Amino acid sequence: MQDLPIVAIIGRPNVGKSTLFNRLVGKKLALVDDRPGVTRDRREGDGDLLGAGFRIIDTAGFEEDDPESLPGRMRAQTEAAVRSADVALFMIDARAGVMPLDEEISRWLRGSEIPVILIANKAEGRAAESGLLEAYNLGFGEPVAISAEHGEGMAELFQALRPIIDRPEQVFASEESEEYDEDAPLGPLKLAIVGRPNAGKSTLINRILGENRLITGPEAGITRDSIAVEWEWKGKDGTVRPVRLIDTAGMRKRARVQDKLEKLSVADALRAVDFAEVVVLLLDATLGLESQDLRIADQVLQEGRALIIAINKWDVAENPPGLFQGIRTALDEGLAQVKGLPLLTVSAETGRGIDQLIETAFDTRDVWSKRVSTGVLNRWFEGALERNPPPAPGGKRIKLRYLTQARTRPPTFILFGTRVDQLPESYRRYIVNGIRRDLGFGAVPVRLTVRAPKNPFGNG
Numbered sequence: 270m271q272d273l274p275i276v277a278i279i280g281r282p283n284v285g286k287s288t289l290f291n292r293l294v295g296k297k298l299a300l301v302d303d304r305p306g307v308t309r310d311r312r313e314g315d316g317d318l319l320g321a322g323f324r325i326i327d328t329a330g331f332e333e334d335d336p337e338s339l340p341g342r343m344r345a346q347t348e349a350a351v352r353s354a355d356v357a358l359f360m361i362d363a364r365a366g367v368m369p370l371d372e373e374i375s376r377w378l379r380g381s382e383i384p385v386i387l388i389a390n391k392a393e394g395r396a397a398e399s400g401l402l403e404a405y406n407l408g409f410g411e412p413v414a415i416s417a418e419h420g421e422g423m424a425e426l427f428q429a430l431r432p433i434i435d436r437p438e439q440v441f442a443s444e445e446s447e448e449y450d451e452d453a454p455l456g457p458l459k460l461a462i463v464g465r466p467n468a469g470k471s472t473l474i475n476r477i478l479g480e481n482r483l484i485t486g487p488e489a490g491i492t493r494d495s496i497a498v499e500w501e502w503k504g505k506d507g508t509v510r511p512v513r514l515i516d517t518a519g520m521r522k523r524a525r526v527q528d529k530l531e532k533l534s535v536a537d538a539l540r541a542v543d544f545a546e547v548v549v550l551l552l553d554a555t556l557g558l559e560s561q562d563l564r565i566a567d568q569v570l571q572e573g574r575a576l577i578i579a580i581n582k583w584d585v586a587e588n589p590p591g592l593f594q595g596i597r598t599a600l601d602e603g604l605a606q607v608k609g610l611p612l613l614t615v616s617a618e619t620g621r622g623i624d625q626l627i628e629t630a631f632d633t634r635d636v637w638s639k640r641v642s643t644g645v646l647n648r649w650f651e652g653a654l655e656r657n658p659p660p661a662p663g664g665k666r667i668k669l670r671y672l673t674q675a676r677t678r679p680p681t682f683i684l685f686g687t688r689v690d691q692l693p694e695s696y697r698r699y700i701v702n703g704i705r706r707d708l709g710f711g712a713v714p715v716r717l718t719v720r721a722p723k724n725p726f727g728n729g
Contacts, residue, residue: 273315273322273323273324274323274324274355274356274433274434275323275324275325275326275353275354275355275356276316276323276324276325276326276354276355276356276357276358276430276434277325277326277328277350277351277353277354277356277357277358278290278325278326278327278328278357278358278360279328279350279351279357279358279359279360279374279378280359280360280361280371280374281361281368281370281371281374282329283362284360284361284362284365284390284391285360285362285390285391285417285418286327286328286360287327288390288417288418289358289360289388289390289415289417290312290314290316290325290327292417292420292423293314293316293317293318293325294314294315294316294317294325295317312326312327312497313325313326313327313497313498314327318423318426318427318430319423319424319427321427321430321431321434323430323434326350326353326354328350328351351378351381351383352381352383354383355383355384355433355434356383356384356385356386356430356433356434357378357381357383357384357385357386358386358388358426359374359375359378359385359386359387359388359407359409360388360389360390361387361388361389361390361400361404361407361412362389362390362391362400363389363390363391363392363397363400363401363404363412363414364391364396364397364400365400366399366400366403367400367403367404367406367407371407372407375407375408375409378409379408384433385409386409386413386426386429386430386433387404387407387409387410387411387412387413388412388413388415388426389401389404389412389413389414389415390415390416390417391416391417391418392414392415392416392421392422393416393419393421397414401414413425413426413429455634455638456511457499457511457512457513458510458511458512458513458546458547458630458631458634459513459515459544459545459546459547460512460513460514460515460545460546460547460548460549460627460630461515461517461541461542461544461545461547461548461549461574462474462514462515462516462517462548462549462551463517463541463542463548463549463550463551463565463569464550464551464552464553464562464565465553465556465559465561465562465565467553468551468552468553468581469551469553469581469582469617470516470517470551471516472617472618473551473581473615473617473623474498474514474516475617476617476618476620476623477500477514477623477627478498478500478514497513497514497515497541498513498514498515498516499511499512499513499514500512500513500514502627504628504631505624505628510631512627515541515544515545517541517542542568542569542572542574543572545574546574546575546634546637546678547574547575547576547577547630547633547634547637548569548574548575548576548577549577549578549579549626549630550562550565550566550569550576550577550578550579551579551581552578552579552580552581552596553580553581553582554580554581554582554583554585554586554592554614555582555585555586555587557592557595557596558595558596558599558600558603563599563600563603563604566578566600566603566604566610567604570604570606570607570714573678573679573714573716574679574714575633575634575636575637575679575713575714576607576610576712576713576714577610577611577613577626577629577630577633578596578600578610578611578612578613579612579613579614579615579622579626580592580593580596580612580613580614580615581615581616581617582616582617582618583614583615583616583621583622584616584618584619584621586614589614593612593614596612597612600612606698607705607712607713607714608712609711609712610712611629611633611712613625613626613629633711633713636709636710636711636713637677637678637679637680637713638677638678639677639680639709639710640674640677640680641674641708643673643674645708646672646673646674646682646708647671647672649703649704649707649708650669650671650672653699653700653703654669657696657699659686659692659696660693660696662691662693665688666688667686667687667688667689667691667692668686668687668688669684669685669686669689669692670685670686670687671685672684672685672700673685675718679713679714679715679716680704680710680713680714680715680716681715681716681717681718682700682704682715682716682717682718683717683718683719683720684700684717684718684719684720685719685720685721686719686721687721688721689719689720689721690719690721692719697717697719700717701715701717704717
C-alpha cells in the first residue's frame with residue numbers, strides 16, 4: 270500500500286468530492302449530505318479506476334477563514350493532503366459554474382508544484398454546458414466532465430489520471446481482501462477510539478502520531494467521518510509494529526441525536542467498530558463514567574470486539590485514586606459479563622500513558638486471537654462438569670458431551686449435548702466465565718453456542 274500513488278480530491282464545499290471518493294473506493298466510506306462542510310478531516314482509502322490502483326484522499330471543502338477557526342483548521346488539513354499527493358483532482362460544480370472560491374483555489378494550486386486535473390462534476394444535462402465553458406478560465410485546460418453520482422465520465426477521468434499514476438508492476442490491494450481469515454497472520458492492529466463527544470479522541474490520535482493529523486478544538490462534534498490513519502509503533506524491545514488508528518464521531522445518547530447528519534456520523538462510528546480488532550473507549554476524567562459510556566461499551570462487546578477503557582485528561586483529574594476506583598467498580602457492576610476490563614489512564618495533552626495503551630492493545634488482540642487445542646479444552650471441560658454438573662430439569666438429566674472452539678476473533682465455542690435447549694443461562698455463564706478465568710481469555714468477549722447431535726437417535 271505504501272507504494273501506491275496518492276490522489277487528492279480538492280474543491281470548495283458541496284461540489285461532490287465525497288461522492289467521487291466513495292465511487293473510487295467502491296463503497297460508502299465518506300458521509301454524503303446536501304449540506305456543505307460535511308467532510309472535515311481528510312479521509313483516505315484504496316481507490317480503483319478501471320484496474321488502476323491508487324491511494325485516494327477526500328478533503329474538506331476549501332474555505333477562506335481565520336486559521337484558528339474550524340474552517341481555517343479544515344483548510345490546513347486540505348493543504349497538508351495536497352502537499353503529500355502525487356496529483357490533485359480539482360473539482361468544480363458544472364451546474365453552478367465557476368465561483369469566486371474556485372478561482373481562489375485555482376490560484377493556490379497554480380502556485381504549487383503538484384499536477385492538477387480539473388474535474389467538472391454534475392456535468393450531465395444541458396444545465397452544465399455554460400459551467401464547462403467557464404472552467405477553461407481556471408487555467409488547467411479542458412475539464413474532465415463527470416457525474417460522480419451516476420458514474421459518468423470515469424473512462425475520461427482514467428485517461429487523464431493514467432499518465433500520472435501509472436507505475437510499473439503496481440499492485441492494487443483492496444481493503445475488501447482484509448476480511449477475517451483466522452489462519453492468516455495478524456496484520457496491522459486495527460485500533461478504534463470511541464467515546465462521547467469532546468472526550469479527546471482526535472487529540473489523542475494526534476498525540477500518538479506526533480502531528481496535527483486530525484482537526485481538534487473546543488467545538489463539540491468536529492469529527493463526523495470515521496478516519497483511519499496508518500502508523501507504526503516502536504515497542505520497548507525496539508520492534509516496529511504497524512497500527513491502523515481509527516478516529517470516530519462522538520456518540521451521544523440516542524434520544525439526543527436528532528440531526529440527520531449526526532445520525533449518519535454515529536452509524537459510521539458503529540461501522541468503524543465492526544472493522545476494528547481492539548476498541549478503546551475514551552472517558553473524560555472531568556466527567557467520570559456515565560450511563561452512555563456503558564451503552565457504548567456494551568455495543569462494542571456485542572460486536573465481539575476486544576475492549577479497553579482509557580480515562581483521558583488524567584493530568585487535570587480531581588482525586589485520582591478515588592476516581593479510578595469508582596470507575597473500576599462501576600465498570601465491573603455495569604458490565605458484569607466481562608469483569609476486569611483493562612482500565613488505563615492517559616493524557617492526550619501530555620502523552621502520558623500512550624505507550625502502555627498501545628502495548629495493552631497489542632496484548633489484548635493476542636488474547637482475542639487465541640486458540641485452545643481440543644485436548645486442553647476438553648480436559649478443562651471434564652473438570653468443570655465434575656465441579657458443577659448441569660441441572661436435571663423435570664428429573665431428566667442434561668448431557669453435555671464435549672466443547673470445541675469454532676473460531677477466533679472473537680473466541681467462539683460450541684457446546685454439544687442432549688436436551689441443551691433446556692440448559693439455563695446461569696450454567697452457560699458458568700462455562701463462559703470458566704473459559705475466561707482458567708484458559709487465559711481474560712476480559713475479551715467470548716461467545717458460546719449450544720447444539721444437539723444431528724443423529725436423531727442420539728437421545729442419550
